[in-house]
Amino acid sequence: MSPLPRYRQLAQHYTQAIRDGTLQPGERLPSLRELMKLHGVSLSTALQVCRTLEGEGFAEARERSGYFVRQPRRLAMVPMDEPAADRPPDPAQFVGIHQTVSDFVTRRRWGEVHLDLSSARASPELYPADALRAAMMRSLRQRPQLLTQASPSRARTPFREAVARRALRAGMHLAPEDVLPTNGCIEALNLALRAVAQPGDTVAVESPTFYGLLQALESLGMRALEIPTSPQTGLSLEALELALRTYERIRAVVVVPHLQNPLGSVMPDTHKQRLVQLCRAHGAALIEDDTYTELLDADAVPRAVQSFDTEGGVIHCASMHKVLAPGLRLGWIHAGRWHARVEMLKFAQTRMNEELSQWAVGEFMATSAYDRHLRRLRETLRLQRERTADAIAAHFPAGTRINLPPGGLQLWVELPPGTQAQALFDAALEEHILIAPGTLFSNSARCDGFVRINCGLPWSPALATALKRLGELAHAVAAPRERRAA
Amino acid sequence: MSPLPRYRQLAQHYTQAIRDGTLQPGERLPSLRELMKLHGVSLSTALQVCRTLEGEGFAEARERSGYFVRQPRRLAMVPMDEPAADRPPDPAQFVGIHQTVSDFVTRRRWGEVHLDLSSARASPELYPADALRAAMMRSLRQRPQLLTQASPSRARTPFREAVARRALRAGMHLAPEDVLPTNGCIEALNLALRAVAQPGDTVAVESPTFYGLLQALESLGMRALEIPTSPQTGLSLEALELALRTYERIRAVVVVPHLQNPLGSVMPDTHKQRLVQLCRAHGAALIEDDTYTELLDADAVPRAVQSFDTEGGVIHCASMHKVLAPGLRLGWIHAGRWHARVEMLKFAQTRMNEELSQWAVGEFMATSAYDRHLRRLRETLRLQRERTADAIAAHFPAGTRINLPPGGLQLWVELPPGTQAQALFDAALEEHILIAPGTLFSNSARCDGFVRINCGLPWSPALATALKRLGELAHAVAAPRERRAA
Numbered sequence: 001m002s003p004l005p006r007y008r009q010l011a012q013h014y015t016q017a018i019r020d021g022t023l024q025p026g027e028r029l030p031s032l033r034e035l036m037k038l039h040g041v042s043l044s045t046a047l048q049v050c051r052t053l054e055g056e057g058f059a060e061a062r063e064r065s066g067y068f069v070r071q072p073r074r075l076a077m078v079p080m081d082e083p084a085a086d087r088p089p090d091p092a093q094f095v096g097i098h099q100t101v102s103d104f105v106t107r108r109r110w111g112e113v114h115l116d117l118s119s120a121r122a123s124p125e126l127y128p129a130d131a132l133r134a135a136m137m138r139s140l141r142q143r144p145q146l147l148t149q150a151s152p153s154r155a156r157t158p159f160r161e162a163v164a165r166r167a168l169r170a171g172m173h174l175a176p177e178d179v180l181p182t183n184g185c186i187e188a189l190n191l192a193l194r195a196v197a198q199p200g201d202t203v204a205v206e207s208p209t210f211y212g213l214l215q216a217l218e219s220l221g222m223r224a225l226e227i228p229t230s231p232q233t234g235l236s237l238e239a240l241e242l243a244l245r246t247y248e249r250i251r252a253v254v255v256v257p258h259l260q261n262p263l264g265s266v267m268p269d270t271h272k273q274r275l276v277q278l279c280r281a282h283g284a285a286l287i288e289d290d291t292y293t294e295l296l297d298a299d300a301v302p303r304a305v306q307s308f309d310t311e312g313g314v315i316h317c318a319s320m321h322k323v324l325a326p327g328l329r330l331g332w333i334h335a336g337r338w339h340a341r342v343e344m345l346k347f348a349q350t351r352m353n354e355e356l357s358q359w360a361v362g363e364f365m366a367t368s369a370y371d372r373h374l375r376r377l378r379e380t381l382r383l384q385r386e387r388t389a390d391a392i393a394a395h396f397p398a399g400t401r402i403n404l405p406p407g408g409l410q411l412w413v414e415l416p417p418g419t420q421a422q423a424l425f426d427a428a429l430e431e432h433i434l435i436a437p438g439t440l441f442s443n444s445a446r447c448d449g450f451v452r453i454n455c456g457l458p459w460s461p462a463l464a465t466a467l468k469r470l471g472e473l474a475h476a477v478a479a480p481r482e483r484r485a486a
Numbered sequence: 487m488s489p490l491p492r493y494r495q496l497a498q499h500y501t502q503a504i505r506d507g508t509l510q511p512g513e514r515l516p517s518l519r520e521l522m523k524l525h526g527v528s529l530s531t532a533l534q535v536c537r538t539l540e541g542e543g544f545a546e547a548r549e550r551s552g553y554f555v556r557q558p559r560r561l562a563m564v565p566m567d568e569p570a571a572d573r574p575p576d577p578a579q580f581v582g583i584h585q586t587v588s589d590f591v592t593r594r595r596w597g598e599v600h601l602d603l604s605s606a607r608a609s610p611e612l613y614p615a616d617a618l619r620a621a622m623m624r625s626l627r628q629r630p631q632l633l634t635q636a637s638p639s640r641a642r643t644p645f646r647e648a649v650a651r652r653a654l655r656a657g658m659h660l661a662p663e664d665v666l667p668t669n670g671c672i673e674a675l676n677l678a679l680r681a682v683a684q685p686g687d688t689v690a691v692e693s694p695t696f697y698g699l700l701q702a703l704e705s706l707g708m709r710a711l712e713i714p715t716s717p718q719t720g721l722s723l724e725a726l727e728l729a730l731r732t733y734e735r736i737r738a739v740v741v742v743p744h745l746q747n748p749l750g751s752v753m754p755d756t757h758k759q760r761l762v763q764l765c766r767a768h769g770a771a772l773i774e775d776d777t778y779t780e781l782l783d784a785d786a787v788p789r790a791v792q793s794f795d796t797e798g799g800v801i802h803c804a805s806m807h808k809v810l811a812p813g814l815r816l817g818w819i820h821a822g823r824w825h826a827r828v829e830m831l832k833f834a835q836t837r838m839n840e841e842l843s844q845w846a847v848g849e850f851m852a853t854s855a856y857d858r859h860l861r862r863l864r865e866t867l868r869l870q871r872e873r874t875a876d877a878i879a880a881h882f883p884a885g886t887r888i889n890l891p892p893g894g895l896q897l898w899v900e901l902p903p904g905t906q907a908q909a910l911f912d913a914a915l916e917e918h919i920l921i922a923p924g925t926l927f928s929n930s931a932r933c934d935g936f937v938r939i940n941c942g943l944p945w946s947p948a949l950a951t952a953l954k955r956l957g958e959l960a961h962a963v964a965a966p967r968e969r970r971a972a
Contacts (some may be wrong), residue, residue, distance in 0.1 A: 098830065102830075119636075121636060124631045124634040124635040125634075127633075127634035128634075129630050129631065129633060129634045130630075132633045132634065133626050133627075133630065133633060136622075136626055136633070136842075137623055137626060140619050140622055140623060141619075144615050144616075144619065145610045145615065145813065146813050147613075147615060147618045147619060147622070147811050147813040147814060148610040148611075148613035148614075148615045148618065148811060148812055148813050149610040149812055149813050150607060150807070150812040150813065151813065183669055183836040183837070184836060184837055186834070186835070186836060186837055187835065187836045190834070190835050190836075194705075198685075198707070199684075199685050199707065212834070215830075215833070215834040216834050216835070218834075219680075219830065219831055219834040219835070221684070221685065321636070325633050325634060326634055326635055326636040327631065327632050327633040327634050327635050327636065327637065327840060327841065327842070328633060328840050328842075329836065329837060329839065329840045344584065344588075344701075344705065345705055347701070348672070348676070348698070348701040348702045348704075348705040349672070349673065349676050349702070349705070349835075350669040350670060350672060350673045350676075350815065350836065351669070351670055351672055351815060353815065354813060354814050354815045354843075355813065356622075356813070356814075357840075
């Protein structure tokens, strides 16, 4: 990895000190002259340090007084409540997401969108386009038959090897043959669900959860039982246990252990272990969606849920879509004791994945450039999440609550009591801003007061203005009576 | 298109005359001297003409007498019987293909395969590897964000445009938006089936049919009702009508109207029209699998079944897998009145297809190089089918029957009465030759005396030897008692 420029190193040094609390909000930062002396750098480097700290929201310039540590407003926000887990979930709300999503899509088409904050998606410029393209071209040159020869069903590709190698870091022991490439994580989840459950069966899911999962379940004729989920630690094990005891025929449990979508929660290892035991005890398959793990701020990789399992009872699904190449549909599944059944279902549904992207991506993943890319991506997303959270803290009405997750692409925002996310969605769309209303994340009404805001776009004046305007709209929809009276 | 060399032009001239019957088997061909005079060519060109005709099986050299039109032995073979269509199909045999396919796969893994004649697949060298690769590289260069930007759900790609344009030739009127790219034709078929039928429903299929369809149905929990099918004209409409009247809940009918797999039959237009009427009258969706049409020997494109429909009741599925790029999983579906439902199911199952191959393949399809490739491919496959048929006619036991289809990748071979295809499969595998036993093409026992032989491999001495050996093995398994007595 090429060393950071000196000014970035120094900016990181001060950022760290602010994070650690060594430098407190309101405290004066060293002056330009002091920085030059302290670190033996030029004036222009010292200036770059201060401007970087300011740009990233850690410092503010006060006229004639220099730079001061900024009070991140988000720290003053109240975190969300933990979910109540003392009663079984409401079985009346098993299905219905197709209609909700259709409504969303229809409304979106009516409106003209200038700024899309609705998806969990990073900008293309955050991904290594040139390196990926070079890798694709190399594979095309080196393997002339990739386009004209059908892939044998058990082709050993660099992708399968790279996934197996990297899985070691999460405590998993896979052979490349255990890694079955799929058309994105969503195909992996579909295959997992079809392997372990039948139409009519009930599957426990986190609540809130991403609508893709609810759609997959509904289109497979399965019923989603929504389990309360903590914004900090993920799926409530108490609530799950209660549900497993109350309902028969819960065939599977689906979890996103790291950076759950939309909450951003991260499940502690002790929970993972208990979750595996619980599912085993009740004969439920455990399906782990590992899409976001590489977007965690820390360099250390937490253990996969699968790594706590010894009986092939956990199906592990993931993809390269959010972390490396959003333009490719390249995911994978490790299906434990359902491997043969999943392989058969995959063959019957879409045949084996094509090989070209497996060669290119697999070879890229085996280089240090992949980890360098991930570090840059994480750092950029962290800054964008923090600035977005700051803007929400500054502009949204009192009573708005957020949790700042330790990684990932989005913020889950709880609007003040009584505020309907749908009203904010409609008002925002009129001003060409698209957000994801909470209604998309549950078949029940429990998320009607939430919105999900994407943090994948590079910070810009237009984005800052849009978030400010979104806050004003939130004020308006939060107090519709006063507004009408005016 | 670059003009053919003179000797190929002349060879085609004589081939045509033999096909037309202008020159009869046994008749003497012009001598070398006569060819030189007649066509004003050199001795070496005249010699090349004769050798080409000999190489392609149209002429044989007799010592000191010159070249004679050869009696193609396959013409002496008895064509297969038409199926009986006067009683409803046997509903006892709805499912079971998974076990049959698993047995096949397991046995195949035991054996060491040197020559695979089991698939319906052409050699990679029959596809335009360089041109495809160049098209991919051009797309990668011209569209830097193809790998790093998620495809919008309604991206208008050159592939969708090229498919819509070419569909005109088959009498279909599609907008590019109607063409939904899929992961191969098999995903298109899965989506079509899921859109129109539920688990437990019955779907009428041709019998025999390709095991991929039977697998898809079984894995979706649907029941395949096998309708007798003519090796000449495809699905028996009498048998289908009887079935539609006898059974309730036949939700869909799946047909391969052109070059049916494995029969190679081609449905006449009058049948297509009646089929559309029949399905409409009985409220059954009609699913058309159009995978092989471009492999028909003729340059003229027959009308699609869909082109006879005016009410959105036909779902059209196809792919580029057999005709252009076996290394890509690029198919498409036009779902008629189920378009919105199919789009939703596609999104829930695998999201939109990635765009890269849609750009590369779409732009290639828009050039004249695509039609040149198709003409070459058809011509090569025709010769390979004819030589394979000749070899079977020469070496297989009396009572063997084949129909020579007007295009495509394979021959469907009926072994003499009482011969078990499974026995021939086992004996061939011991000698490292893989064939597809008829058992794979039906849930009933009605195809146990058939094998499917791939004709996609370039003719070679090894292939000739293998087909000869296969004939000897067929003799042996056809007369096991005599053999044991010896």
